[in-house]
Amino acid sequence: SAVISQKPSRDICQRGTSLTIQCQVDSQVTMMFWYRQQPGQSLTLIATANQGSEATYESGFVIDKFPISRPNLTFSTLTVSNLSPEDSSIYLCSGRDPLYGYTFGSGTRLTVV
Amino acid sequence: SQQGEEDPQALSIQEGENATMNCSYKTSINNLQWYRQNSGRGLVHLILIRSNEREKHSGRLRVTLDTSKKSSSLLITASRAADTASYFCATDDTDKLIFGTGTRLQVFP
Numbered sequence: 462s463a464v465i466s467q468k469p470s471r472d473i474c475q476r477g478t479s480l481t482i483q484c485q486v487d488s489q490v491t492m493m494f495w496y497r498q499q500p501g502q503s504l505t506l507i508a509t510a511n512q513g514s515e516a517t518y519e520s521g522f523v524i525d526k527f528p529i530s531r532p533n534l535t536f537s538t539l540t541v542s543n544l545s546p547e548d549s550s551i552y553l554c555s556g557r558d559p560l561y562g563y564t565f566g567s568g569t570r571l572t573v574v
Numbered sequence: 575s576q577q578g579e580e581d582p583q584a585l586s587i588q589e590g591e592n593a594t595m596n597c598s599y600k601t602s603i604n605n606l607q608w609y610r611q612n613s614g615r616g617l618v619h620l621i622l623i624r625s626n627e628r629e630k631h632s633g634r635l636r637v638t639l640d641t642s643k644k645s646s647s648l649l650i651t652a653s654r655a656a657d658t659a660s661y662f663c664a665t666d667d668t669d670k671l672i673f674g675t676g677t678r679l680q681v682f683p
Contacts (some may be wrong), residue, residue, distance in 0.1 A: 492670075494670060494671070496673075502675075502676075503577060503662055503673045503674060503675050503676045504617075504662070504673040505577070505673075506670060506671070506672060506673075509669075509670060553617070555671065557671075562607075562619070562622065563607075563619070563666075563671055565616060565617045566616075567615075567616045568615070568616060
């Protein structure tokens with residue numbers, strides 16, 4: 462199955478700044494996704510990253526706050542903009558391969574101070 | 575996105591006992607998957623059960639699926655301290671994977 466490299470693994474950011482998270486897949490996947498996991502909670506889907514077009518956002522998530530790019534079938538970025546302490550979470554990317562199903566990056570632990 | 579509900583939210587047992595976790599969901603699914611997460615680390619895929627299957631086994635894991643009740647259960651038999659983790663069900667409707675609320679399992683030696 463595909464292997465996803467996610468960077469950075471953790472970061473501490475100042476309020477009001479932005480953080481961009483990158484995910485690189487070692488093979489082409491049909492779909493990529495971004496999730497947020499708030500402390501002690503489950504994973505919540507932020508959006509589906511569409512190759513070459515705008516991401517599809519879930520209810521409660523907007524492009525201005527979480528801009529996403531997916532320039533090709535193996536790479537995607539999530540930016541968390543205008544950071545506030547409430548954005549402190551783990552962010553995970555996922556890829557879906559028709560044969561092997563879903564695979565996940567190791568996550569980015571964001572702390573906003 | 576609507577999450578599935580899992581119960582119990584937390585479960586504490588002794589080594590050797592069985593642990594059962596339940597998952598209910600709301601939409602039609604292609605398959606349902608169970609994942610484990612150790613203390614905020616990466617997700618580990620445990621088992622997948624398709625919508626036309628009723629029961630599946632993998633080692634000490636047994637999963638059931640009742641699509642008429644939109645529910646699934648995960649049974650871990652003969653638990654070990656190393657099974658201590660959070661367990662999540664996730665429903666796949668072919669477009670995306672939606673996670674349940676999770677069960678925190680603590681297995682005491």
